[in-house]
Amino acid sequence: MHAPDGNRLAALAALLADPTRARMCLALLDGRAWTAGELARHTGVGASTASDHLSRLVRGGLLAQQRQGRHRYVRLADTRAAHLVETLAAQAEPTPVGERPRNLRTVRADRALALARTCYDHLAGRLGCALTEAMTHRGLLCQDTGFALTDAGLAWFAEHGIPLPRTGRRPLVRACLDFTERRTHLAGAAGAALCRHALASHWCVPAGTGRALRVTDHGERAWRELLGIEASALR
Amino acid sequence: MHAPDGNRLAALAALLADPTRARMCLALLDGRAWTAGELARHTGVGASTASDHLSRLVRGGLLAQQRQGRHRYVRLADTRAAHLVETLAAQAEPTPVGERPRNLRTVRADRALALARTCYDHLAGRLGCALTEAMTHRGLLCQDTGFALTDAGLAWFAEHGIPLPRTGRRPLVRACLDFTERRTHLAGAAGAALCRHALASHWCVPAGTGRALRVTDHGERAWRELLGIEASALR
DNA sequence: GGCACCGTGCGGCGGCGACCGAAGCGTCGC
DNA sequence: GCGACGCTTCGGTCGCCGCCGCACGGTGCC
Structure with a gap:
């Protein structure tokens, strides 16, 4: 019963507005649960940085977490969250032909x-x-x-x-x-x-x-x- | 032929990650073209600030602009851009019951x-x-x-x-x-x-x-x- | 119990960006 | 041509945030 709120929209977008967090969400598009350490290595940042990012993504409702022993597993919160990342990623894709450095692997x-x-x-x-x-x-x-x-x-x-x-x-x-x-x-x-x-x-x-x-x-x-x-x- | 890029995703999300820019895009969801000044007043920022935001949104491909005399008209670039803002806004909406200050108007x-x-x-x-x-x-x-x-x-x-x-x-x-x-x-x-x-x-x-x-x-x-x-x- | 390991809290650093005011440029109207 | 108006550019300030290193707590293994 209210018009959409710019602050909430901005807060949601800000979750994905950082390259490291974006890479984490893209990795989680595989639907599996990753540990915090795996995501830290995958994105190339320190453990403390990754921990901070994950807390923020969980607090924002984009990720769900599950603690198991000394591991912290995170996954995309639901299909809506996955759909959101997909939509954004699809829109972001149109790469303007740029030939990027590539190797065989x-x-x-x-x-x-x-x-x-x-x-x-x-x-x-x-x-x-x-x-x-x-x-x-x-x-x-x-x-x-x-x-x-x-x-x-x-x-x-x-x-x-x-x-x-x-x-x-x-x-x-x-x-x-x-x-x-x-x-x-x-x-x-x-x-x-x-x-x-x-x-x-x-x-x-x-x-x-x-x-x-x-x-x-x-x-x-x-x-x-x-x-x-x-x-x-x-x- | 490449996996989605976190940098591009983050850059796109960053466009909407600021409350002022988010409010601008929400206003433009009406499908009309607004002038820079209208959007500045609507979002409550100075003209120079609004101009800066609009340039960034245009450069990011989310908005299209059209200069007419001494006015600068902007609108959402296409239906894809509109769809994106809609999707994000819909996801952002679930307001947790918070009773916000409201007046009759x-x-x-x-x-x-x-x-x-x-x-x-x-x-x-x-x-x-x-x-x-x-x-x-x-x-x-x-x-x-x-x-x-x-x-x-x-x-x-x-x-x-x-x-x-x-x-x-x-x-x-x-x-x-x-x-x-x-x-x-x-x-x-x-x-x-x-x-x-x-x-x-x-x-x-x-x-x-x-x-x-x-x-x-x-x-x-x-x-x-x-x-x-x-x-x-x-x- | 000792040790390795995973994750978290804290202090600090550096850079980005949101904002404003003032000056400048083009356009419209009288 | 002059002033009013809409917009832009340019410095400059300030706060936020992404990153790290380090120390610490909690867990699992031997």
Whole structure:
């Protein structure tokens, strides 16, 4: 019953307005819980500095923490917080062609990330876009007039034993803008369910320590059988 | 082809991390162009300070400017920028019950804003939510499995002479979270078209200097005939 | 119990940036 | 052409905050 408040907006934005805190939140987009020390090393700052940043992010409601023994685990507070970081990151991305210094390792890592990765709790990268496109092509997902599952899409999830939560205020599907592909891919509760199922069925396995995934041979067959996605589309 | 960059994210967030700049962007959510002086008075800072802030927001790509005589008009750069501010503001809103100092004038202004207002380029407030609900109830909009217009919805727009852009990468419909109602309402190209039509037909007219709208008698009849919305639902 | 380790509180340092006032420049109106 | 007006540029001040090193408490391991 009140107009939006500039102070609150500024306070929220200030949480992400520091490069170190921003890097922490981007790292946490993998959906896992990290320890304070891991994040300190990942961002290249001292332990005390990282501790301070994390306290601030928790106090601001962006992160949730959980103490376990002598470790402090933090994760993104909820899907809303994750959605916020995604939105901001997507808007920030349009890099104006600048060729940045790169070495072989970063090229490899970027390439793995571009092929398949998690985006908080759903599948992204070329894989995420390919399956979104395939689902649209097969009439499971309708993008003509919005972004929604069709009846056939609901049936498809049921048929393959992927449970969709009926409950909850969380939207069943949501469009998420991809960093690398510059296209939208499937997010929301259905996107998360599909990602969980893919990991549980070992269609994808984590590659390395980040968010990157590798599609297994088993997974290549599954994607082809279920959605007609050729393995060549994932390279 | 690269992972999201913390520096760019932080730079973008920093644009909104100052209360004065945040207030400026919130004011610009009405979709109009403001002069630098208007924004300076609105935010309560000196002209030189405001000028500095605006330059920074323009340089950051959030605002677009247009010089006209001795005035400098600024507006939100595009719908992406508006979407960003909306998302951030919606997340920032959850005010923890704090009773803030209020006088009669602010109560009146808040009430007008809660009833009907523009949200960048579409209709929001109780009116926006009521028509979104009515369109859903009548099968024009489907929220069961996402957020999309139905065939009947497309026909409804055509039938009432409200042109929907076929072109463009902008999504036809999008769900926007309402500040006051805490519910989603219709945004995207269709929401903008409906808002334009409502203003052109004088179903709503601007009330005061802000984003608030007033539903005319003519408009009350129109909403009832078109979507079965009773006037009592808008009070 | 002793030790290694993870995280936190504190003091201090340095830099960024938000703000203002005054001076300057272009535009509009009489 | 003159003054009024809107905006910008330039110094200068002040407070905030990101960072570190260090000391300390708490936890787990041997």
